[in-house]
Structures are given as C-alpha cells and as structure tokens.
Amino acid sequence: MKHSIKKIFRNLSFFLLALVIFAGLALLSVFNQLNSYKKIDNLNNQKEIVSSLSNLSKDNLELMFIELNGKSKQLHIEIEKLRTLYDYNFAEKYILSNSKEYLSDLDKLSSLATAFNKEAYNYFYYEKDKNATATKEELEKKSSSLKGQIDSIIFKDITYSQRKFNIHKNATILVFIITLFGFIWYKKRLDMIYKDLQFLFHVNHKKHTIFSQEVGAISVRMNRKPLVTENPILLDPVTGINNLKGLMSAYIEKKGMKEDNFTSVSVLEIDNFSKTNKVYSQELTQAILKKIAFTISLHEQVADVIARTDYNQFTIILSRPKKEDSFKEMENIRKSISELKLSSAELGEINITVSGGYVIKPNNISLEESIRQAKKVLLHAQNSGKNKISQIKDLAHSEL
CATH class of the missing domain: 1.20.1420 (A middle domain of Talin 1)
Structure with a gap:
C-alpha cells in the first residue's frame, strides 16, 4: 500500500x-x-x-x-x-x-x-x-x-x-x-520519500518500490506518455512549440500542477495574416511565426501551455493565482509582439500585431469549449479595431 x-x-x-x-x-x-x-x-x-x-x-x-x-x-x-x-x-x-x-x-x-x-x-x-x-x-x-x-x-x-x-x-x-x-x-x-524522489530523477538505478502515492502517480504518468518535446507528432514543425494535439496532451499533463490557480485560455491571431491573403513570402512568413512563438515562450511558466493551433493562430493557457495576473500577462504578450522589428527587402519594415480573445476556464467546462469561447471573443477584438485583447465582458457590453 x-x-x-x-x-x-x-x-x-x-x-x-x-x-x-x-x-x-x-x-x-x-x-x-x-x-x-x-x-x-x-x-x-x-x-x-x-x-x-x-x-x-x-x-x-x-x-x-x-x-x-x-x-x-x-x-x-x-x-x-x-x-x-x-x-x-x-x-x-x-x-x-x-x-x-x-x-x-x-x-x-x-x-x-x-x-x-x-x-x-x-x-x-x-x-x-x-x-x-x-x-x-x-x-x-x-x-x-x-x-x-x-x-x-x-x-x-x-x-x-x-x-x-x-x-x-x-x-x-x-x-x-x-x-x-x-x-x-x-x-x-x-x-522513503527522498528515495522516491531519487527514483524520479534516476539517481538510484536499482529496483525501487515506490513508497508514496504522489510519486507513484507521477511515475505512471511519465511512463504512460512521452514528453511533448520528445514526440514530433505533438510539435509544430515551423515554430517548434506545441501543435493542437500537443496542446491537449500538455494541458492534461500539467492540469494538476497548481489546482488553486485560475486557468485562462486565450487565442491570438496575427492581424492581416491568413492563407488566403499571402502578403509575405514563405521564408518571411516562417520567420514571423518563429518570432511570435519565441516571444510568447518568454512569458511561459511551468504550468502554462502554448501552441500554434492554426496557420495564423496561437492558443495560450495560463495558470495564475489571480485572474488579473493572467489578463495582464496576455496584454504584455500582445505589446511585446507589437514591438517586434521585422523587415524585408521588398516590403521594408513590417509592423506585426495580434488580436486576442481571453476567457477564464471554469472547472466544469472542457478545454475545447473554452477555446471555442475564446475564438468567439477574438472575433469581437478583430471587429473592434484589432491589436487588442478582448474579454467576455467586452463582448457582453457590445451585445447590449
């Protein structure tokens, strides 16, 4: 036992x-x-x-x-x-x-x-x-x-x-x-607990009988699923961060890391950047996506999950002690992206901005449903002038 x-x-x-x-x-x-x-x-x-x-x-x-x-x-x-x-x-x-x-x-x-x-x-x-x-x-x-x-x-x-x-x-x-x-x-x-921790870190290579429930659960999870960074199926080939499958897998792995925190789901979309409106060359497009992915990753904490989930969309799951902290972090990400300096010989200096939809995920709502809600709020942000992060309350005010 x-x-x-x-x-x-x-x-x-x-x-x-x-x-x-x-x-x-x-x-x-x-x-x-x-x-x-x-x-x-x-x-x-x-x-x-x-x-x-x-x-x-x-x-x-x-x-x-x-x-x-x-x-x-x-x-x-x-x-x-x-x-x-x-x-x-x-x-x-x-x-x-x-x-x-x-x-x-x-x-x-x-x-x-x-x-x-x-x-x-x-x-x-x-x-x-x-x-x-x-x-x-x-x-x-x-x-x-x-x-x-x-x-x-x-x-x-x-x-x-x-x-x-x-x-x-x-x-x-x-x-x-x-x-x-x-x-x-x-x-x-x-x-015994210390020996369990040694086992997790592979310090003790001998056969070990796990003593604690928590370490046993971690061990089962580690053995059951490969790490996202080790499985190319879960990675976006252009940016190197999670794709949609990787997002779901990483979210499940990190779900219980900070149970008392608030979980927010945000969907960011690059303004004026779509498959149907290919303004930039493939090389420049990939450079922009990598720059944005890297900028988002600078704000990532242990319990957070980031992913490129569509051609011009990124989904960000944040875990913070306060709701205000999550929204403030998203605003910082948006500002950091807007300050990126990119240029090309043909187009000169390029100004990249993103619009976003931000929602707090309740425990009784699935991640898929929260993403759908975030995309709905994203449309409001785009219709309101772009280069901004909208919340559900902003959408509610516009419908009054």
Missing part, C-alpha cells in the same frame, strides 16, 4: 505542534518551580522578621518603635505576596488542587502574625508599665507559634514539590518516548 505524502506532512505538522505544546507546558513548569523558590525565600524572610521583632534593641526607644511598626507591616506584606504568588501557581491550583488547604494555612499564618505583632507591641510599649500583662515568655510563645506555622507551610511545600516532581518526571519520560518514537517513525518515512 502506497502512502500519501500530503498526509505524512500533515501528521508531521501535528506532531511538531504537539511538541511545541509540551515544550510550552515544560516552560510553564519551570516558572511554577521558580514560584516555589520565591515562596521558600519569602517564608524564611518572615522567620527572620519574627526573630528580629523578638529581639529589638531598647537603647533607642524612638528607633525601636519605628522598627516595630515597619517590620510588623512588612510581615503582613510578605503574607500577601504569598497569596499573589499562588495565583500564578497553576500546577498546585489545577493539578494538586490544594487551594483550600494552602489558603487556609495562609489565613492561619496571617492570624498568628497579627497576634504576634500585638503581643510585641504590648511588650515593648508597656514594658515600663507595672500593670502590663505582656511578658517576654508570652512574646516568645507567640513567636514560636508563628514560626511553627511557617515551618509547617515550608514542610507542606516540600511535599507539594515532591508530588509535582513525580508528575513532571513521568510526563518527561512519556514525552521523551513519544518524541523518540516520532523521530524514528518520521525519519523512516522521509527517507
């Missing part, structure tokens, strides 16, 4: 997209881990603040109260920072689902901090008051409770980090296995 290159590359795109998503999740995990480090630093900083509040120097009372007020407020600020950090800790919120437990611990920490700050204020402010109830022992007790809660949160964070690490470890192993499998899988298929 042959495989589709289009399907392989589509699946490869999805595979690479999945790797990008996994890489994004890994990056998010790094930021979550960074938040955990910030949380530990924050909690250790709170412990230092509690210790410093418990041991304020009493040498300068004014400075002592400034430190007491500042560090008491800083303690609550640090707790609020923990809440903010948790808002961005997606792993714990959505994977571990510990929001209720963690926020409850922060609420308890905030209450203990408030109680400690109050005890510290009472102890230092009322120290000289004989009726004061705050004692150093009670302050140390409140400090111990607050530090205990901080240690409890740190211990739980270690537990959370261990659980996150296990999840991250398993996910990393899984992603590595998938990536390794995908690398081997797609490398094998890309190697």
Whole structure:
C-alpha cells in the first residue's frame, strides 16, 4: 500500500505542534518551580522578621518603635505576596488542587502574625508599665507559634514539590518516548520519500518500490506518455512549440500542477495574416511565426501551455493565482509582439500585431469549449479595431 505524502506532512505538522505544546507546558513548569523558590525565600524572610521583632534593641526607644511598626507591616506584606504568588501557581491550583488547604494555612499564618505583632507591641510599649500583662515568655510563645506555622507551610511545600516532581518526571519520560518514537517513525518515512524522489530523477538505478502515492502517480504518468518535446507528432514543425494535439496532451499533463490557480485560455491571431491573403513570402512568413512563438515562450511558466493551433493562430493557457495576473500577462504578450522589428527587402519594415480573445476556464467546462469561447471573443477584438485583447465582458457590453 502506497502512502500519501500530503498526509505524512500533515501528521508531521501535528506532531511538531504537539511538541511545541509540551515544550510550552515544560516552560510553564519551570516558572511554577521558580514560584516555589520565591515562596521558600519569602517564608524564611518572615522567620527572620519574627526573630528580629523578638529581639529589638531598647537603647533607642524612638528607633525601636519605628522598627516595630515597619517590620510588623512588612510581615503582613510578605503574607500577601504569598497569596499573589499562588495565583500564578497553576500546577498546585489545577493539578494538586490544594487551594483550600494552602489558603487556609495562609489565613492561619496571617492570624498568628497579627497576634504576634500585638503581643510585641504590648511588650515593648508597656514594658515600663507595672500593670502590663505582656511578658517576654508570652512574646516568645507567640513567636514560636508563628514560626511553627511557617515551618509547617515550608514542610507542606516540600511535599507539594515532591508530588509535582513525580508528575513532571513521568510526563518527561512519556514525552521523551513519544518524541523518540516520532523521530524514528518520521525519519523512516522521509527517507522513503527522498528515495522516491531519487527514483524520479534516476539517481538510484536499482529496483525501487515506490513508497508514496504522489510519486507513484507521477511515475505512471511519465511512463504512460512521452514528453511533448520528445514526440514530433505533438510539435509544430515551423515554430517548434506545441501543435493542437500537443496542446491537449500538455494541458492534461500539467492540469494538476497548481489546482488553486485560475486557468485562462486565450487565442491570438496575427492581424492581416491568413492563407488566403499571402502578403509575405514563405521564408518571411516562417520567420514571423518563429518570432511570435519565441516571444510568447518568454512569458511561459511551468504550468502554462502554448501552441500554434492554426496557420495564423496561437492558443495560450495560463495558470495564475489571480485572474488579473493572467489578463495582464496576455496584454504584455500582445505589446511585446507589437514591438517586434521585422523587415524585408521588398516590403521594408513590417509592423506585426495580434488580436486576442481571453476567457477564464471554469472547472466544469472542457478545454475545447473554452477555446471555442475564446475564438468567439477574438472575433469581437478583430471587429473592434484589432491589436487588442478582448474579454467576455467586452463582448457582453457590445451585445447590449
């Protein structure tokens, strides 16, 4: 069974997209881990603040109260920072689902901090008051409770980090296995596609089993039909470009090369140049035809087809992304032909012009029918003064 290159590359795109998503999740995990480090630093900083509040120097009372007020407020600020950090800790919120437990611990920490700050204020402010109830022992007790809660949160964070690490470890192993499998899988298929291309270019002369559907179709087409340039039956003997049979054959071969493009069909006829009105000698006639054919071929692209389909007519099939591009190309061809410089001893300088009929070929209309429509439009161009390219809309306007 042959495989589709289009399907392989589509699946490869999805595979690479999945790797990008996994890489994004890994990056998010790094930021979550960074938040955990910030949380530990924050909690250790709170412990230092509690210790410093418990041991304020009493040498300068004014400075002592400034430190007491500042560090008491800083303690609550640090707790609020923990809440903010948790808002961005997606792993714990959505994977571990510990929001209720963690926020409850922060609420308890905030209450203990408030109680400690109050005890510290009472102890230092009322120290000289004989009726004061705050004692150093009670302050140390409140400090111990607050530090205990901080240690409890740190211990739980270690537990959370261990659980996150296990999840991250398993996910990393899984992603590595998938990536390794995908690398081997797609490398094998890309190697086979490359061998198919080598076969088409005859680089590999050994017997080859075609892997892909597209290369198989190309190979069948190449073996079924000789190239136009190699078959004299399909060539115009005077100009060397396609004749009518060659036009049909080349069109079929190139039909699927650019499916999304617009296909235009144009028929050009040399003005005042017919079998019944032989103004020029045979040698000059052939020179004119060759010049025109060569000029048209200069505008030919890979998916285009050009042919001499009658004594003084050329049929041109263009494939372009936009309709306007095709018509503009035909206008350029007409102008290039009108600028040709030809002369003879008998007639002197000869001015060659062409008139053309231009149509866009719908997918549901045959090439033969499109050529017939183009010839009908060609008559309008000739009746309108010649040396011009007419479209169907020009014909429609003239019939109104």
